[in-house]
Amino acid sequence: MRTLLLNAFLFPCVLCAMLGCGEDELSPAPDNSDDKEAETPFSSIPNRFVGTWYAEDNEGPLDENWDQGSFQGQQGFKDFRTFIFTQDGKDAIEYTSEVVNVVDEIKMYMYRLTGTLTYDAGSSTLKFHAQAGKMRVFSNKYDGYKEVAIAQKDIQAYTTALIGAEATEYNSSANYLTAKRLDGAMELSAKYKKADGNISPGQPDDYREPPASGSYVQIGSQYYPTVAVGDLEWMSVNYAGAGGIKDYAKPQFGTFYKFIDLAGIPVPDGWRIPTKQDFKDLLASQEIELNDWESTDGSHLESKKRLGYLMSSTGWLKEDGFANNKSGFNAVPANLRVTNGNPHGEGSNCLLWTSETDDEGNPVVFKIIQLPSDTYAAFSPQVLGYNPAHIPLRLVKEKD
Numbered sequence: 001m002r003t004l005l006l007n008a009f010l011f012p013c014v015l016c017a018m019l020g021c022g023e024d025e026l027s028p029a030p031d032n033s034d035d036k037e038a039e040t041p042f043s044s045i046p047n048r049f050v051g052t053w054y055a056e057d058n059e060g061p062l063d064e065n066w067d068q069g070s071f072q073g074q075q076g077f078k079d080f081r082t083f084i085f086t087q088d089g090k091d092a093i094e095y096t097s098e099v100v101n102v103v104d105e106i107k108m109y110m111y112r113l114t115g116t117l118t119y120d121a122g123s124s125t126l127k128f129h130a131q132a133g134k135m136r137v138f139s140n141k142y143d144g145y146k147e148v149a150i151a152q153k154d155i156q157a158y159t160t161a162l163i164g165a166e167a168t169e170y171n172s173s174a175n176y177l178t179a180k181r182l183d184g185a186m187e188l189s190a191k192y193k194k195a196d197g198n199i200s201p202g203q204p205d206d207y208r209e210p211p212a213s214g215s216y217v218q219i220g221s222q223y224y225p226t227v228a229v230g231d232l233e234w235m236s237v238n239y240a241g242a243g244g245i246k247d248y249a250k251p252q253f254g255t256f257y258k259f260i261d262l263a264g265i266p267v268p269d270g271w272r273i274p275t276k277q278d279f280k281d282l283l284a285s286q287e288i289e290l291n292d293w294e295s296t297d298g299s300h301l302e303s304k305k306r307l308g309y310l311m312s313s314t315g316w317l318k319e320d321g322f323a324n325n326k327s328g329f330n331a332v333p334a335n336l337r338v339t340n341g342n343p344h345g346e347g348s349n350c351l352l353w354t355s356e357t358d359d360e361g362n363p364v365v366f367k368i369i370q371l372p373s374d375t376y377a378a379f380s381p382q383v384l385g386y387n388p389a390h391i392p393l394r395l396v397k398e399k400d
Contacts, residue, residue, distance in 0.1 A: 040129035042089035042116035048167040048246070049119075049126060053177050053192035054082040061195045062095035062110070069145065071108050071138045073097035079181075079190065083128065083160075089117040094128050094160060108138035111150070113158070124248070126179070128160040163187060167194075168339070169243055206240045206251050217395070219266055224395075227328035230285030232278060233399045236330045238352075238392040241265065245337045245390045252315070253334035256390035259363035259382065262353060271397045273355040276379055278396050279366040283377060286310060286327060290377075298374030307375055311368060317347040318370050331368055337390040353393040354379070365391060 054061040058072065062082040065072045073080045075098075084093040097110040113133035119126055133150040162179035169175060175194040180187040207222040215226045217235065227236040238254025240246075243264070245256040257265075262273055272278075280290065286306045288296055297303050308322030310329045317333070331352075335345035350368040357363050362381035369376055382389055 040116045040131055041118050042129075043118045044088055045085060045117055045119045045126065046248070047087070048169050048248075049085050049165065049177065050087050052082065052084050052195035054195060055079045056176070056191045056193050058082075062097060063093070065097075066095060066110065066112055066136075071097065071110060071136075071145075073099050073108060073110070075099045075101070079188075081192075083192065085117060085126070089119070092117045092128060094130070106140045110136045110138070110145075112136075113150075113155070123163060124165050126162040126165050130155045130158040162190065166248070168245055170245070207237075217268060217271060219268055219395075227330075228399050229327050229329055230281055231399050232281060232285075232396050234282070234329060234396050235394045236328055238332065238334065238394060239265065245339075247334075247337075250334070252312075252332050254392045256334070256337040256392055257353070258388045258390055259353065259384070260388075262355070262393065265393070267395060271395045273353065273393060274366070274396045276354050276356055276364060276366070279352075279354065279379070282310065282329065288377065293378075295378035296376045298369075298371065298376030304375045307368060307377055310377075311350070315347065316370055318372070318375070320375075322375065333368075333370070334392050338387050339390075340387050343389075351391045353391050357381075 052061050052063065055078075057078065058080055060072075062072060062080065063084065080097040082093075082095040086092050092115055094113045094115070095111065096113075097108065100107050100109065111133060112135075113128075113130040115128055115130040115132075117126060117128055132152075133155055134147055135150055136145040136147045138145045161182040162177075163182060165177060165179040167175060167177040177192040177194070179190050181190040207224055210216055210218075210223040211225045215228075215233070216223045217226055218224075219239070219241065222240065224235045224237055224239070226233050228234075237252065240251065240254040243255065243257070244261060247253050247256075265273065267273065276294075283290065283296070286309045288303055288306050290296060296307065304320075305322050308324055309326040310331050311323035311325060312330045312332045313323055313325045315333050316323045331350040333345075333347050333350050335347075335349040336343055336351050348370040352366045354364045354366055358381045360381070362383050364379055365382045367378055367380060369378070382391070
């Protein structure tokens with residue numbers, strides 16, 4: 001734990017006094033029962049952060065080493081760290097380790113700090129506030145380890161800050177937390193992996209209450225507004241359920257899913273993931289025609305205006321005045337997401353899954369694309385690969 005707050009434990013003379021260096025038997029930890037646990041602030045944290053996270057290039061979470069009485073770590077600047085984040089911000093834990101050479105002895109330190117969490121939504125910053133802790137010392141000079149409680153004077157000012165923290169919530173692949181970790185005055189890029197067995201889809205944060213007016217569909221604990229367009233009733237917002245990828249700064253984008261994830265969407269009775277024909281009917285309701293290539297004429301002025309009836313009135317980059325959401329469908333330009341990269345197109349591309357695949361087995365996407373000169377709607381296959389696209393979706397049903 002490379003911090004001035006615990007540096008007293010790194011001096012050999014202090015260690016010898018505390019741990020009985022040179023003795024054949026392990027010394028018991030001193031009685032610190034008179035120390036009072038620090039009172040630290042706490043707050044609830046978003047569900048996406050709840051769980052056990054360990055540094056991406058570690059062999060596994062350090063809490064397993066602690067429970068087994070084993071050690072994981074090495075000399076150098078590689079981060080060995082594990083967090084256990086709790087929903088209510090209480091009883092959180094941070095584990096760290098480091099290795100130090102003392103003459104001909106290799107000392108290996110492992111720390112277990114318990115404390116609380118606070119979360120600042122504006123900067124997406126998670127802070128861990130230490131309340132109490134223990135340190136174990138492993139050595140090439142003896143078997144096992146020696147353990148000592150960390151004095152409160154060394155605990156009280158210690159915090160770990162993860163600035164700009166974001167976490168994925170995949171159902172079918174590993175989840176990662178990325179942030180800038182404040183280490184003294186430096187901000188270091190950090191990436192943590194969620195431990196197996198602790199992956200939790202969480203509870204979606206949006207649409208917790210029915211809309212104040214208008215129709216809606218309930219999916220689990222969420223209430224999505226709907227709108228009748230032509231002969232169909234559509235969700236007028238993107239589905240924002242658990243799993244997938246979320247952009248928490250832009251909740252209007254909903255959740256981005258891989259095509260394989262669609263089978264796990266809890267579709268209510270009577271509703272469905274749209275077919276190509278459903279989207280064709282949506283276009284036809286606005287008197288928008290498709291050509292033989294299943295695309296609209298992006299250069300045709302009247303077609304562009306009518307397509308604007310389906311587009312959200314905000315969020316689109318081109319300010320031609322056509323996007324007015326007259327129909328209420330409210331297509332938002334969320335584009336797509338991938339787990340490795342930052343694709344361009346947000347603000348000019350609306351992509352939504354259909355339930356269909358093409359003749360080669362590639363899933364089909366409905367899209368509204370805004371170019372500098374043209375704006376058009378079309379269908380296109382989304383070729384599956386090693387880094388598949390995550391795309392939003394809507395649900396639809398026959399109008400009552």
